[in-house]
Amino acid sequence: MASVRATTTLKGHHAIHAELFRDEARRIEALYDSVDPNTGSSSIPNDDKTKHRAFCMNSIVSTACFLEATVNSLYWEIWDDIRLINDGKDPIHYPDKTEFRQNIEEAELNPEQGQKKLTNRLDNAGIFAKYNIFLDANRFDEFEKDSTPAEPVARVLDIRNELVHFEPRRIEGGEKDYTENEYGIEEQLDGRFDLNPLIPSGNAFFPSQCMSYGCAEWALRVSKGFVRQFSIRIDLQIHPDLPLPS
Template identity: 30%
Template sequence: MDIKSSISMSSRHYLSVTHLSAAALFSQRAAMLEPVLTLGDSASNEGLREHTACVITSIMLSVAFLEATINELWADCSEGFDPVRIEGLQNREAMATLWRKSSLKRSTMLEKFELALELNEKPGISKDTNPYQDVKLLIDLRNALVHYEPETVFNFSCGNKDKSTEHKFDKKLRGRFEPNRLTGFGNPFYPDKVLGAGCALWATASAVAFADTFFEKLGLSCIYAHTRSTYGV
């Protein structure tokens, strides 16, 4: 008599950790390149291309990390995955139902974070201070890069700045990080001076700070905790 048996195995990959790893890698690479490159030097051309690519990629992946992080939490509740980790959530069953049957998946990323805290009767993240403000600006910057529309950017000599034509990112991002050192007097703040290593490092740090605050308020461990020393976050 032949006896046949089969074993079913399942696994779950958390892409948020992969996104965080890549965002940290690209931001750190940009920080290494910026001091050793020279604008206008043909020998630096390839390095300048890599530097810009690293900065933009880090910005995009920092936001992708946050989006994957909150989607993974809602999906874990919906599918009952990692029950030990999520058992402390007061209303995980309500979260599961909402994820499966409502239009929640079409909500904005920040709305998903806010609703998770609200459903579990936890204090919200203040919208008037950091890390919320930094992440809101990070998302705005990511959206401007992904859905780019050409626009005229004015650059004024010292003392002649016209506030009425000041770019929105000039107003909101200036002072939050070191400007791109591979720029000069003739470069406008956005996008030239924004897209530097300082911005890339700020993007990653802001995303992690927001996620840390969220999980602390929720009373839940974060799945990226073991990566801190490795990724430098």
């Protein structure tokens, strides 16, 4: 019986999930676009508020999953091509990228003095670092974390980390015209997207006002832009929905 060789990758699924959750958040916000959250938010059913927050939170988490699944798939596909060649077969993922295969093997087998082997570096790397490790191994300029397109993605990952590893904070309520910074991310996010229109402005910025369609849309947009810029830098389309410019 002939064996069937199949591979599952979730990079496309996570992006689709992020879009679905984002669009559901927009749908709920549109139902109450004429409600003044300062005076009429109590008229919004709690069930819709709960669903809205769930959609926003899951869109952000799925966006972060999209970022990691995409770069993880890139490494796996290159290693799979290397395995195929070692088995006497033709590479199927990136047949024209001989230099990538050679550089990845070199980074794994012959690390520079004092530098961990590639797999060790990746095992201890965050999502953003995995992209830069690939650039470093292939002698491309790395992304500066404090500059576009990487800086907005770092903020997306900050939100994701706060959601996944959430710890309560004591936050001052009431009317105020400033943004408190209890979670260390509020000031960096201020003004980047529209806030949650279902929540009165006196509520805490994070997570209450931050969880909005605007936040979910911004997070997915800047994350896709980052992956596209990474693809342009290495001249390789690594996500099916983000083609290189012609």
